[in-house]
Amino acid sequence: MVAASRKVCDAVLSLQHCLGAVQQWMQENGLRLNPDKTQVLRVGGPVDGGLGNSLMFGGVALAAKSRVPSLGIHLDLMLTMEMQVALVVRTAFFHLWRIARLRPYLDMGALTTLVLALVISRLDYCNTLYVGLPLKLMRKLQVVQNANAAARLLTGVRKYQHISPTLAMLHWLPIRFRIDFKVLMLTYKALNSLGPRYLAERLLPTSSTHVTHTSQEVRLRSLTLREARKERTRNRAFSAVAPRLWNNLPPESRTAPSLGTFKNQLKTWMYRQAFPSS
Known part of the structure; x- marks a missing residue:
């Protein structure tokens, strides 16, 4: 119990420092944050989770919420969507x-x-x-x-x-294929330095491949259960889903020389998977 409380305190301090840095950067660049419109969501646990009113931002105590909107997406505690x-x-x-x-x-x-x-x-x-x-x-x-x-x-x-x-x-394409299409596009970008670095860091090539689209095809290593720590979301994490989808692609798609070529090949392949009789 003491260890859990200490983790919450450490998380609050870390988030407090991050908020302060963001606020300072915005002030230096002529921007302004509204503390009254800032909300906190503790994912994967109780609404409060020991946070109480300990998190301060611009002199305003930020209370934890059960659901928060973010860029048009409504997120809940357990990410059930x-x-x-x-x-x-x-x-x-x-x-x-x-x-x-x-x-x-x-x-x-x-x-x-x-x-x-x-x-x-x-x-x-x-x-x-x-x-x-x-x-x-x-x-x-x-x-x-x-x-x-x-x-x-x-x-x-x-x-x-x-x-x-x-x-x-x-x-x-049906909904499931449209979702997989978006994940695979992100995967290709991450592997070819066309996407954010934090996504590329979540993709690990197998020992027999190299992360270069100009050489042999890239195959990705799937996460173990220990590596995918969160049981509720381990099958939904990018680092777990991307390798499974990527390794199922035909070799010519994984070695596509450009994003445009990959996109065309991917849509054609998915169309055949979704409508085999067409």
Whole structure:
């Protein structure tokens, strides 16, 4: 108990120092933070977790929250993403309802633009956070894309008709493939110095490969259970998901000479995986 309390105190001091450094940098650069709009989320534990009102920022005590919005994403304590998925689904159906009322007055091109801008973009926004979510949550997102929703609105496919041919015709990858696509794009960038360093540091090549796209193909080492410390999220961490997806790619994709080539090959390969009969 004492050890846990000490860890919380150390974390508070570290975060306090970080906040002070951020505030000082912003003041030096003519910017200003609003302490009243700053929120704290302790991931993986109780709402308070021993923090109390010990964390101060600009003279304001920051109380821990059970959920916080961050760049349009609603995060909860255990990163279940349930609230986020619910909000995305509700907003998407609202926009689909509005677009449906305009259908008699717009051509296919205009309708497609509206659906992509107002609905599909919301499904794709930060969708790497949906990796490894329970099937019930993934189904809610998939319903927006197909059954009674976006694809049916555009094509007029009836409720009980199979939706896969319609998605293939529209060249819309299903939700799960769209998520994997984003993860693999991040992986390629990280391996080729096109992405943030902290992601590259989470990817470990196997002993028989080299991290250069100009030589042999790169294969990544999967994490052990001990290395993936958090049991609840170990199957959702980038360092655990990226190697599994990357190693399943065909060799020609892993050795693609440029990001554009990789993107085209990846979408073609995923399209064949998602719609094998097309």
